[in-house]
Amino acid sequence: MTPTEFEFLKKFLKTRSGLVLSNDKQYLVESRLLPVARTAKLETLSALVQSLQRGGNRSMEENVVEAMTTNESFFFRDKTPFEHFKDTMLPHLLESRARTRAIKVWCAACSTGQEPYSLSIVLKEEAARVAGWRIRILGTDLSNEVLDKAKAGIYSQFEVQRGLPIQLLLKYFEQKGDVWQINPGLRAMVEWRKLNLLESFSHLGEFDIVFCRNVLIYFDQPTKTEILDRLAKSLPEDGYLVLGAAETVVGLTEAFKPVPGKRGLFQKKQVANTTTRPVPARMVAGAGLTR
Amino acid sequence: MKQCLVVDDSSVIRKVARRILEDLNFEITEAEDGQQALDVCRQTMPDAILLDWNMPVMDGLEFLTSLRGEAGGEKPVVVFCTTENDVAHIARAIRAGANEYIMKPFDREIVEAKFQEVGLI
Ligand SMILES: C[S@@+](CC[C@H](N)C(=O)[O-])C[C@H]1O[C@@H](n2cnc3c(N)ncnc32)[C@H](O)[C@@H]1O
Numbered sequence: 001m002t003p004t005e006f007e008f009l010k011k012f013l014k015t016r017s018g019l020v021l022s023n024d025k026q027y028l029v030e031s032r033l034l035p036v037a038r039t040a041k042l043e044t045l046s047a048l049v050q051s052l053q054r055g056g057n058r059s060m061e062e063n064v065v066e067a068m069t070t071n072e073s074f075f076f077r078d079k080t081p082f083e084h085f086k087d088t089m090l091p092h093l094l095e096s097r098a099r100t101r102a103i104k105v106w107c108a109a110c111s112t113g114q115e116p117y118s119l120s121i122v123l124k125e126e127a128a129r130v131a132g133w134r135i136r137i138l139g140t141d142l143s144n145e146v147l148d149k150a151k152a153g154i155y156s157q158f159e160v161q162r163g164l165p166i167q168l169l170l171k172y173f174e175q176k177g178d179v180w181q182i183n184p185g186l187r188a189m190v191e192w193r194k195l196n197l198l199e200s201f202s203h204l205g206e207f208d209i210v211f212c213r214n215v216l217i218y219f220d221q222p223t224k225t226e227i228l229d230r231l232a233k234s235l236p237e238d239g240y241l242v243l244g245a246a247e248t249v250v251g252l253t254e255a256f257k258p259v260p261g262k263r264g265l266f267q268k269k270q271v272a273n274t275t276t277r278p279v280p281a282r283m284v285a286g287a288g289l290t291r
Numbered sequence: 292m293k294q295c296l297v298v299d300d301s302s303v304i305r306k307v308a309r310r311i312l313e314d315l316n317f318e319i320t321e322a323e324d325g326q327q328a329l330d331v332c333r334q335t336m337p338d339a340i341l342l343d344w345n346m347p348v349m350d351g352l353e354f355l356t357s358l359r360g361e362a363g364g365e366k367p368v369v370v371f372c373t374t375e376n377d378v379a380h381i382a383r384a385i386r387a388g389a390n391e392y393i394m395k396p397f398d399r400e401i402v403e404a405k406f407q408e409v410g411l412i
Contacts, residue, residue, distance in 0.1 A: 074404075157376065157394050158398075158401070161393065161394065161397075161401045161404065161405065162400060162401065162404045163404055165391070165408050166381060166385065166391050166392040166408075167385065169381075170378060170381060170382060170385070175377065175378050
């Protein structure tokens with residue numbers, strides 16, 4: 001691959017998915033994109049680049065973008081966000097949303113599904129507290145491949161042993177030969193959609209909680225800021241944003257501030273008195289997901 | 292330093308487990324079967340036990356049952372580590388008093404995740 005070709009790929013990926021590649025990542029690009037070239041019956045990366053430059057091959061373009069994503073995820077990753085969900089966010093929302101009895105959660109960049117499923121497990125464990133509530137979880141990602149896996153809810157023995165306590169594995173999964181599948185009841189709690197965070201997501205409506213973890217790290221600062229500012233518009237004043245362990249809003253946007261003492265948890269700058277928030281507006285916004 | 296007893300009839304597995312657990316700051320003792328493990332525990336109860344299932348002389352489940360009946364035997368956190376990976380075996384182990392369960396093959400990440408799960412690290 002020539003330097004010009006590498007430059008082209010860098011720009012292509014930056015535009016399509018936001019991914020920022022440093023110059024020392026040429027080896028990574030080669031090892032991830034050669035299989036894509038082979039699938040498209042192309043011999044070399046140069047041929048792949050030429051084909052991308054000519055344009056018109058949508059599925060190959062998508063394959064290139066997907067092949068460059070990092071999809072690592074595991075159940076209850078970093079633990080604390082799920083404790084915050086159970087002990088901080090849920091109690092607050094169960095009180096402030098008592099009139100509508102509806103809560104919407106969005107896992108933006110959910111990869112293979114461990115994050116939304118961890119939330120659905122928490123909700124099952126807390127079934128008594130949320131009885132009679134309509135709690136919906138939406139999982140989105142840029143990549144079709146990870147969404148297919150997420151939908152199936154099938155995980156290897158290795159995957160179910162990272163972060164998932166054995167009791168929860170027995171309780172919520174069914175063993176199928178070498179693999180484990182999460183129970184239909186939990187699968188039904190999550191809706192899946194393909195979504196590129198670079199594109200508009202206002203059509204998804206308003207959410208009470210957005211998990212956006214370990215994806216902004218791949219983007220440059222203006223892109224992070226732009227996405228965070230749009231996420232702020234998808235949340236009511238007292239909604240929650242959850243970022244990954246290595247991520248923050250500090251220095252990126254004024255739209256969110258860290259919740260004191262809760263690592264990874266953020267709220268909009270002006271936290272309104274939740275009881276004075278006009279309920280009808282929220283009911284309208286909350287209905288968006290079903291359409 | 293926390294003490295961990297590694298019980299497995301395979302010296303290779305004991306060595307691999309020892310290396311991982313020493314990196315996690317555990318002091319390791321080893322036993323080749325359940326009976327040896329019980330003898331070790333009667334001398335000093337470790338903080339943690341990594342326990343194989345199928346072993347000669349006394350298997351892991353028998354050991355666990357005896358251990359939980361001993362004075363002070365409720366103290367060690369027991370993590371099974373076995374090729375028995377079906378629901379029936381796992382459920383039996385939990386009922387007998389196991390705190391966590393690793394299905395072989397395992398690696399550093401799994402051991403670390405499971406030991407975190409039970410609050411050992
Ligand atoms: C490391 S995973 C994070 C999974 C999960 N949130 C977690 O923290 O474990 C990052 C995911 O972001 C997705 N992704 C990358 N760029 C994206 C974009 N522009 N829009 C939506 N998703 C994107 C990738 O496909 C990948 O599945």
